[in-house]
Amino acid sequence: MAVTELPPDSAPLLPKPVLEAVWAGLPDLADETVGAILASAPAWAEMPGDQIRPIVESVTHDILTGIARRAADGIDAENSSVMRSLEENAVKLGRLEGRLGRPPEMLLGAYRIGARTVWRKWSALALQQNVPGAQLTAFTELIFSVMDRLSAAAVTGNADEQARTGLARRRHLDELTRLLLSGAPADVLIGAASRAQWEPPKTLTAMAITQGHRLASGLAPDPRTLDVPYDVSEAAAHDVGFVLIPDLTESTRDQMVRRASVPGVVGPIRPWMQVASSWRRVQRVMTFPREEDVIADTEQFLSQIVLSADPEALADLRASVLSPLQDLRPAVRDKLVETLCAWLQFHGRRADIAAALYLHPQTVRYRVAQLRTFYGDKLTDPRHVTDLTIALSAQSMAMFGSGGAQV
Numbered sequence: 001m002a003v004t005e006l007p008p009d010s011a012p013l014l015p016k017p018v019l020e021a022v023w024a025g026l027p028d029l030a031d032e033t034v035g036a037i038l039a040s041a042p043a044w045a046e047m048p049g050d051q052i053r054p055i056v057e058s059v060t061h062d063i064l065t066g067i068a069r070r071a072a073d074g075i076d077a078e079n080s081s082v083m084r085s086l087e088e089n090a091v092k093l094g095r096l097e098g099r100l101g102r103p104p105e106m107l108l109g110a111y112r113i114g115a116r117t118v119w120r121k122w123s124a125l126a127l128q129q130n131v132p133g134a135q136l137t138a139f140t141e142l143i144f145s146v147m148d149r150l151s152a153a154a155v156t157g158n159a160d161e162q163a164r165t166g167l168a169r170r171r172h173l174d175e176l177t178r179l180l181l182s183g184a185p186a187d188v189l190i191g192a193a194s195r196a197q198w199e200p201p202k203t204l205t206a207m208a209i210t211q212g213h214r215l216a217s218g219l220a221p222d223p224r225t226l227d228v229p230y231d232v233s234e235a236a237a238h239d240v241g242f243v244l245i246p247d248l249t250e251s252t253r254d255q256m257v258r259r260a261s262v263p264g265v266v267g268p269i270r271p272w273m274q275v276a277s278s279w280r281r282v283q284r285v286m287t288f289p290r291e292e293d294v295i296a297d298t299e300q301f302l303s304q305i306v307l308s309a310d311p312e313a314l315a316d317l318r319a320s321v322l323s324p325l326q327d328l329r330p331a332v333r334d335k336l337v338e339t340l341c342a343w344l345q346f347h348g349r350r351a352d353i354a355a356a357l358y359l360h361p362q363t364v365r366y367r368v369a370q371l372r373t374f375y376g377d378k379l380t381d382p383r384h385v386t387d388l389t390i391a392l393s394a395q396s397m398a399m400f401g402s403g404g405a406q407v
Contacts, residue, residue: 014071014139018129022068022122026061033060033117037110043102059093060114062086067118067146071139083149090150094157099165101197104158108151115147172196177226177244180204183276198224201246204275205253206267206282208242209295222246228279242282244275257297264295281305307393318391321384324374336374339367341396344389 014022034056038044044056066082097107119140126136176192184192193200201224228242248269256266265285267278281298284305290296298305307314325333338357346352350368354361371379378384 014126014131014135015129018122018126018131019068019072021125021129022071025121025125026064026068029118029121030057030060030064032121033064033114036113036117040109040113041106043106056110059089062089063114063146063150064118067143070142070146083146086146086150087153090153091157094154094159095161097154098158098161101165103162104155107154107158111147111151111154115144119143169196173198173226174229177228178232180226180244180273181228181232181276181279186273189273198226200272202272203247203269204272204278205245205248205269206242206275206278207245207264207295208240208266208282208286209264210240210262240286242279244279246272257295262295263293265290265298266295267298284308303393307390314391314394317387321388321391336367336371337392337395339364340371340388341392343368343371344385344392345396 034053037056037060038053063086066086069082093107094104097104122143123136123140126139131139172192172195176189176196176198179189179192190200204226222245224246226244228244232242250269253266253269265282267282267285270278278298285296285298285301288301288304288308290301322333322337325336328336339353342353342356346356348368350361350364353359353368354364357364375384
């Protein structure tokens with residue numbers, strides 16, 4: 001590693017023999033410093049040597065040369081072109097680490113290691129030459145002052161880059177989330193995940209959770225969790241946030257449903273590219289009446305989801321199956337429909353129907369006889385009974401709870 005010679009006509013901070021020894025030992029000191037830095041930085045050590053080592057060697061050489069020049073030129077050279085150049089390079093290094101998604105700690109650690117290595121070597125040279133304590137102190141302050149300024153410059157560069165790339169990555173993550181929820185093709189999703197620097201999990205699960213209640217839900221933090229942008233749903237108006245949870249296990253999901261005492265809805269677990277179906281199911285259940293302060297399981301609402309898929313079709317089916325009763329007075333018709341719901345729910349068991357409707361068994365017998373008059377053989381036709389069950393399921397659920405008539 002080539003080293004510039006000692007500048008002539010300087011006002012040195014240290015005696016000339018010490019400075020000459022400093023300059024003569026720069027190549028070996030640079031090699032020692034580079035080795036110590038790389039040994040302390042695992043992320044750098046894992047990179048191919050031809051990528052990171054030349055950078056560390058070049059920066060180390062520039063810093064050591066800069067400190068030596070400042071010691072030779074005198075401590076007053078605070079705003080020298082050498083120092084400005086070193087700070088500009090520190091800003092660039094900080095930006096580079098930020099671009100790689102890393103905070104500045106590793107870079108700051110490298111500066112600290114460099115400062116200690118340099119100070120040990122050069123202070124030993126100064127002591128060998130019997131440099132007065134005041135001069136040695138000033139030289140020590142010079143070393144750590146340079147490192148402090150370079151550290152501050154690196155932090156600034158890193159923060160600027162993190163802010164810039166953070167906003168860019170947030171935009172890419174939002175784009176990925178929108179594509180996932182729209183059911184985009186696999187190649188489009190893979191490209192969006194790559195742009196967002198997002199490692200796809202095996203599965204994703206949609207969840208609605210009241211803002212501020214994520215931790216109370218038992219949901220473990222995961223950097224791959226995707227927040228659904230507010231413009232994709234009307235969640236913001238209801239203080240509800242939607243998230244796509246990576247690799248949620250069935251057991252963890254069940255625990256959340258059983259134990260969490262916060263309002264929310266959790267959908268089914270789906271392969272990550274098919275999370276749109278989990279999202280749609282959560283959206284549907286959000287519109288249903290449900291218990292407060294619990295995480296609702298969408299799989300407990302499958303009947304309602306099916307029945308609400310096409311409200312117009314369900315209304316037409318209801319009108320069709322109840323057409324035999326359409327000419328009756330409303331009060332009579334309502335009682336017979338109520339009895340028909342119970343008859344379907346309890347499979348014709350008269351005692352259960354009477355108990356559920358608070359009626360005498362004879363009254364139940366009379367009403368069922370009326371229904372047989374109006375419907376005839378249809379009440380024994382499996383297909384027609386299925387139509388009745390579907391058409392009256394919503395009313396049965398309202399009368400008898402979620403355990404109502406099942407198709």
